[in-house]
Amino acid sequence: MVxxxxxxxxxxxxxxxxIVIVVFVxxxxxxxxxxxxxxxxxxxxxxxxxQVRYPEGWILxxxxxxxxxxxxxxxxxxxxxxxxxxxxxxxxxARPLSVLLQTLxxxxxxxxxxxxxxxxxxxxxxxxxxxxxxxxxxxxTNPNPFMxxxxxxxxxxxxxxxxxxxxxxFTVIAPESEYDQVQRYLEDFxxxxxx
Amino acid sequence: MEQRIVCCxxxxxxxxxxxxIGNRLYCADDYAKVTRNxxxxxxxxxxxxxxxxxxxxxxxxxxxxxxxxxEASGAVPYVGVIIALVPALIWLAFFYLQDVRxxxxxxxxxxxxxxxxxxxxxxxxxxxxxxxxxPEWLSTSPVGLHLLGAILVPGxxxxxxxxxxxxxTVYNAKEFDERVDGVxxxxxxxxxxxTVMNIHLIQDVVQAGSMRPAPVVLGVAENTMAIAxxxxxxxxxLGRCKFExxxxxxxxxxxxxxxxxxxxxxxFLNLVTTPNLSLQGSTDNSWLGLILGAVxxxxxxxxxxxxxxxxxxxxxxxxxx
Numbered sequence: 001m002v003x004x005x006x007x008x009x010x011x012x013x014x015x016x017x018x019i020v021i022v023v024f025v026x027x028x029x030x031x032x033x034x035x036x037x038x039x040x041x042x043x044x045x046x047x048x049x050x051q052v053r054y055p056e057g058w059i060l061x062x063x064x065x066x067x068x069x070x071x072x073x074x075x076x077x078x079x080x081x082x083x084x085x086x087x088x089x090x091x092x093x094a095r096p097l098s099v100l101l102q103t104l105x106x107x108x109x110x111x112x113x114x115x116x117x118x119x120x121x122x123x124x125x126x127x128x129x130x131x132x133x134x135x136x137x138x139x140x141t142n143p144n145p146f147m148x149x150x151x152x153x154x155x156x157x158x159x160x161x162x163x164x165x166x167x168x169x170f171t172v173i174a175p176e177s178e179y180d181q182v183q184r185y186l187e188d189f190x191x192x193x194x195x
Numbered sequence: 196m197e198q199r200i201v202c203c204x205x206x207x208x209x210x211x212x213x214x215x216i217g218n219r220l221y222c223a224d225d226y227a228k229v230t231r232n233x234x235x236x237x238x239x240x241x242x243x244x245x246x247x248x249x250x251x252x253x254x255x256x257x258x259x260x261x262x263x264x265x266e267a268s269g270a271v272p273y274v275g276v277i278i279a280l281v282p283a284l285i286w287l288a289f290f291y292l293q294d295v296r297x298x299x300x301x302x303x304x305x306x307x308x309x310x311x312x313x314x315x316x317x318x319x320x321x322x323x324x325x326x327x328x329x330p331e332w333l334s335t336s337p338v339g340l341h342l343l344g345a346i347l348v349p350g351x352x353x354x355x356x357x358x359x360x361x362x363x364t365v366y367n368a369k370e371f372d373e374r375v376d377g378v379x380x381x382x383x384x385x386x387x388x389x390t391v392m393n394i395h396l397i398q399d400v401v402q403a404g405s406m407r408p409a410p411v412v413l414g415v416a417e418n419t420m421a422i423a424x425x426x427x428x429x430x431x432x433l434g435r436c437k438f439e440x441x442x443x444x445x446x447x448x449x450x451x452x453x454x455x456x457x458x459x460x461x462x463f464l465n466l467v468t469t470p471n472l473s474l475q476g477s478t479d480n481s482w483l484g485l486i487l488g489a490v491x492x493x494x495x496x497x498x499x500x501x502x503x504x505x506x507x508x509x510x511x512x513x514x515x516x
Contacts, residue, residue, distance in 0.1 A: 013436075013437075015443055016436065016443055016445070016446045016447070017362065017446075019443060019444070019446070019447045020355075020358065020362075020446050020447050020450055023447045023450060023451060024351060024355040024450070027347050027351035027355075027454065028347070028348075028351065028352070030343075030347050031327060031344065031347035031348040031351070032327070034340055034343045034344045034347055034348070035327055035328070035329075035332060035344065035348070037340060038332045038333070038336040038340045038344060039331075039332050041336075041337075056337075057337070178335075180330070180331070181330065181331045181332070181334075181335055182335075184331065
């Protein structure tokens with residue numbers, strides 16, 4: 001009778017494989033925690049009439065009516081920004097929201113270069129409100145024609161939310177290359193809003 | 196009862212005194228194979244990285260000089276696939292040209308390359324981009340979260356999938372009979388993974404509206420060199436795990452180490468290549484990414500060469516039949 005003496009490595013190899021899998025799963029769970037933390041870094045803002053949350057590290061900018069709130073990722077230049085405007089609804093119009101939308105488009109069309117409305121969706125539900133969602137684009141450029149600058153294509157979106165005789169317009173604008181990443185800011189921004 | 200001592204690789208009885216690595220017993224032939232260094236691998240890696248850098252520099256300069264209108268000619272998909280495949284083909288070509296003494300089976304090396312590509316397409320990229328949605332939060336997060344996220348999400352996912360593709364296939368094959376085979380097969384798997392990442396990178400650029408070949412070539416080269424290098428380190432751990440008596444923490448620590456290196460690389464690559472956007476235009480820092488990728492790859496394969504050579508020198512020399 002012959003008995004083989006061999007190194008018992010296979011059972012240990014299996015253990016090692018399981019330990020590697022456990023390490024991987026733990027890393028994924030921690031990764032999910034990091035993702036959640038990264039996606040929920042906001043600062044609360046309150047001025048007595050409105051409360052809202054905006055991304056941590058952003059700068060609050062001075063505002064003039066009809067803008068009641070504006071925060072941006074940097075103070076000047078091409079920037080990503082969150083804006084709230086409050087405008088009265090035209091009282092005599094049959095479809096006041098459409099009239100306001102046209103006014104907004106005309107204003108932006110004259111102030112923002114190459115402003116174009118890309119899509120309008122009515123009856124969008126967000127944070128318990130029924131809103132009108134508008135997607136748009138325009139071009140940001142330095143007004144000094146002697147400056148050697150490259151125009152930047154900007155993308156943006158609004159939620160227009162009727163509030164009694166007023167309308168609240170929540171807007172995000174961002175360079176086209178960053179737009180997909182910042183869209184969630186707008187939704188979180190609207191959800192955080194309280195009067 | 197007669198007692199026989201069996202080689203842990205070929206499982207044949209060992210004549211005479213068995214050779215040991217830790218508690219593992221080897222016959223003379225297998226011991227010589229396990230401890231052999233494979234010069235072809237290092238030459239292939241060295242030449243592959245060098246030729247890839249030269250290719251990228253030349254291609255970028257040519258593309259910048261002639262500004263080819265690829266969209267108009269409909270050549271985007273073909274040029275994209277060629278650009279995505281070139282780095283892997285360069286490495287594989289050099290490896291086979293150098294690997295003449297005892298060549299690894301082409302089917303196995305090709306097989307793990309394809310498997311690497313498949314796991315990237317089926318698991319890695321969907322998990323990173325759609326489940327963890329890293330493009331939406333990773334690069335815009337503060338430094339600490341950015342770094343942690345890069346290590347824990349793409350760092351671990353990419354390296355674990357390359358590990359799994361080798362560990363559960365070729366690792367158990369009889370052709371995986373040298374310590375350095377871990378580096379060969381894990382590098383080939385990593386190249387497959389990187390090729391699919393490159394195809395996705397090109398797809399994203401095309402979908403964004405413009406195929407500018409010069410930055411794409413740079414991005415592809417950076418991806419490939421870094422993933423291949425980290426795959427090589429992972430393979431070093433796999434090779435020693437199979438043939439040496441390493442403790443149970445060896446492989447998990449190896450995976451953790453390459454995941455950290457991969458995450459650090461992703462973090463620093465984002466940091467150095469992110470263009471500064473302003474009304475004065477954007478600055479193109481793609482060249483810094485190429486330099487980072489090349490330095491990481493050279494250093495990694497250099498350190499691996501040194502480690503495997505040192506291990507070979509430490510092992511007692513035996514004559515084989």
